[in-house]
Amino acid sequence: MESYIVSARKYRPATFESVVGQEHITNTLKNAIKKGQLAQAFLFCGPRGVGKTTCARILAKAINCEHLSETTEACNECESCRSFNESASMNIFELDAASNNSVDDIRRLVEQVRIPPQSGRYKVYIIDEVHMLTLSAFNAFLKTLEEPPAYAKFILATTEKHKIIPTILSRCQIFDFKRIRTEDISKHLEYVATTENISYEPEALHIVAQKAEGGLRDALSMFDQLVNFTGGNLTYANCIDNLNVLDYEYYFKLIDYFRSGDISNSLLLYQQVLGKGFDGQHFITGLSEHLRNLLVCLDPITHTLLDVTDNIKQKYLEQAANCKLPLLIKYLEISSDYEYRYREANNKRLFIEVALTKLASVMRGDLQNFKSVPNATQPVSAPQPVKAVPSTSAEDTTKAISSETQQPTTSVVQSTDTTTQENSAKTLVQIKVPVKTSTISINVDNANVQDAKTEDEVEEAGITKEIIDEFWEEYSTTTKNENLKFAMIHSDITVRSSNFFNIEFENSYSESIIRSSKMELLTYLREKTGVKLLNFSTSVIQQETRKKLYSANDKFDYMRTKNPQILNYRKVFKEIEI
Numbered sequence: 001m002e003s004y005i006v007s008a009r010k011y012r013p014a015t016f017e018s019v020v021g022q023e024h025i026t027n028t029l030k031n032a033i034k035k036g037q038l039a040q041a042f043l044f045c046g047p048r049g050v051g052k053t054t055c056a057r058i059l060a061k062a063i064n065c066e067h068l069s070e071t072t073e074a075c076n077e078c079e080s081c082r083s084f085n086e087s088a089s090m091n092i093f094e095l096d097a098a099s100n101n102s103v104d105d106i107r108r109l110v111e112q113v114r115i116p117p118q119s120g121r122y123k124v125y126i127i128d129e130v131h132m133l134t135l136s137a138f139n140a141f142l143k144t145l146e147e148p149p150a151y152a153k154f155i156l157a158t159t160e161k162h163k164i165i166p167t168i169l170s171r172c173q174i175f176d177f178k179r180i181r182t183e184d185i186s187k188h189l190e191y192v193a194t195t196e197n198i199s200y201e202p203e204a205l206h207i208v209a210q211k212a213e214g215g216l217r218d219a220l221s222m223f224d225q226l227v228n229f230t231g232g233n234l235t236y237a238n239c240i241d242n243l244n245v246l247d248y249e250y251y252f253k254l255i256d257y258f259r260s261g262d263i264s265n266s267l268l269l270y271q272q273v274l275g276k277g278f279d280g281q282h283f284i285t286g287l288s289e290h291l292r293n294l295l296v297c298l299d300p301i302t303h304t305l306l307d308v309t310d311n312i313k314q315k316y317l318e319q320a321a322n323c324k325l326p327l328l329i330k331y332l333e334i335s336s337d338y339e340y341r342y343r344e345a346n347n348k349r350l351f352i353e354v355a356l357t358k359l360a361s362v363m364r365g366d367l368q369n370f371k372s373v374p375n376a377t378q379p380v381s382a383p384q385p386v387k388a389v390p391s392t393s394a395e396d397t398t399k400a401i402s403s404e405t406q407q408p409t410t411s412v413v414q415s416t417d418t419t420t421q422e423n424s425a426k427t428l429v430q431i432k433v434p435v436k437t438s439t440i441s442i443n444v445d446n447a448n449v450q451d452a453k454t455e456d457e458v459e460e461a462g463i464t465k466e467i468i469d470e471f472w473e474e475y476s477t478t479t480k481n482e483n484l485k486f487a488m489i490h491s492d493i494t495v496r497s498s499n500f501f502n503i504e505f506e507n508s509y510s511e512s513i514i515r516s517s518k519m520e521l522l523t524y525l526r527e528k529t530g531v532k533l534l535n536f537s538t539s540v541i542q543q544e545t546r547k548k549l550y551s552a553n554d555k556f557d558y559m560r561t562k563n564p565q566i567l568n569y570r571k572v573f574k575e576i577e578i
């Protein structure tokens with residue numbers, strides 16, 4: 001695997017034909033070239049990693065080629081094509097406006113534009129992340145864009161079209177790049193895997209494609225990391241493990257439990273999911289998605305809305321065949337209601353357990369007695385100083401509930417386990433959740449929850465806060481990604497178990513940066529700590545518990561989250577200082 005070249009670079013498309021999932025754009029560009037009706041300036045908009053810069057390069061090469069093929073592709077043989085292929089062409093300029101956004105940078109570029117090409121027909125200027133240009137840089141650029149020399153072509157690329165000022169928009173031909181379909185990404189990954197002799201299960205590649213959310217570059221870099229992780233054998237199991245994806249199997253089982261009214265096993269299954277390091281939000285969102293998938297299976301017309309591989313599609317169809325529409329609608333109602341209110345719940349674990357109990361009660365026909373569903377903000381009469389980790393031991397809950405179902409006349413059921421009763425950490429929670437008209441008491445034993453460990457956790461030494469803090473800091477000082485560095489420094493880590501920790505942020509911007517770098521961070525931390533199943537979750541501190549803002553930077557960040565416009569003001573004022 002040592003000679004393995006990063007796929008995102010190696011498999012970057014070099015022809016219009018090989019660009020994945022943007023046919024509407026490549027066809028329009030080819031037509032324009034053929035008819036000689038090329039615009040002077042283009043604006044390529046779209047999410048990251050969908051082929052904007054790639055298309056810009058292909059266009060630059062094609063319009064300079066001396067012997068364009070009939071399909072409007074560059075010949076790869078003429079002098080211009082050869083110099084492009086060797087990255088030695090004098091006719092293409094790329095400016096990354098994210099790091100070169102000052103007036104001076106643009107002035108240098110404008111100077112360049114005045115000089116006609118020495119060879120070839122066009123000079124092509126690609127300005128990436130063009131929305132990052134300062135206002136004065138934009139203005140300096142405007143004149144050139146208005147009256148460019150005939151030999152100059154501009155391709156501006158951006159992920160944030162709404163930030164481009166109207167005067168620029170009106171001077172460009174605009175192309176909107178789409179997110180690439182999972183199916184297309186998946187096919188491309190199959191091609192790469194086959195060419196590189198990497199063994200794979202189609203479900204594995206599909207999961208990678210899904211996780212990339214329409215970005216081919218992200219998909220390829222995830223693919224690369226997974227190849228390294230797994231020694232070139234991509235299975236569904238090891239991919240979901242590394243990508244922090246919950247196995248479809250859990251949900252298939254869960255629906256079966258719901259349908260047979262099996263509350264106990266539903267709760268135990270949730271315990272397993274938590275043990276794998278997933279949080280409740282992730283779990284309940286996945287459940288709603290699963291139900292939605294079952295719903296679209298009911299009608300052959302909507303089968304195309306199912307974004308899964310054929311094998312898994314078959315399983316969905318089988319399960320859906322046993323579910324009636326009203327039942328699925330009821331499930332979906334409950335599931336999305338709990339998903340929606342999850343954020344506000346105090347005792348998150350109990351909140352999901354109540355949802356599961358409710359779902360599994362639908363088929364038992366005793367849902368009408370389900371009056372007092374815990375309110376999201378006040379779920380149960382739980383004592384306030386509860387620990388951070390939400391806390392019902394699933395086993396106890398199950399015991400209580402299942403024993404209740406056997407003795408429907410008992411109005412209050414308590415766990416009779418003597419060892420738990422001796423434990424002083426025990427608290428008694430009363431919920432009027434379930435079945436019939438009886439009340440169920442659940443023993444909440446924090447100590448038991450803390451001690452509950454999965455097999456995997458026992459095998460490895462595990463992490464401590466000191467260990468994670470050390471490597472976290474180490475990585476934050478070495479990374480070249482300034483945004484990531486910032487987010488890492490402004491975070492607060494809490495270790496939750498021997499292979500799981502949570503990171504808290506003061507703003508959702510930092511949180512989103514960490515989430516998007518999750519693979520990268522986990523790769524590093526897993527290697528450093530030797531904990532293979534290491535995982536983490538992220539959360540944003542609620543307003544009221546926000547830390548005091550001490551430094552000017554803290555204050556600025558806070559203001560920025562309140563009003564993003566402030567960033568622009570800062571840019572403008574900085575410009576004036578210069």
Ligand SMILES: [Zn+2]
Binds near residue numbers: 067
């Ligand atoms: Zn050529």
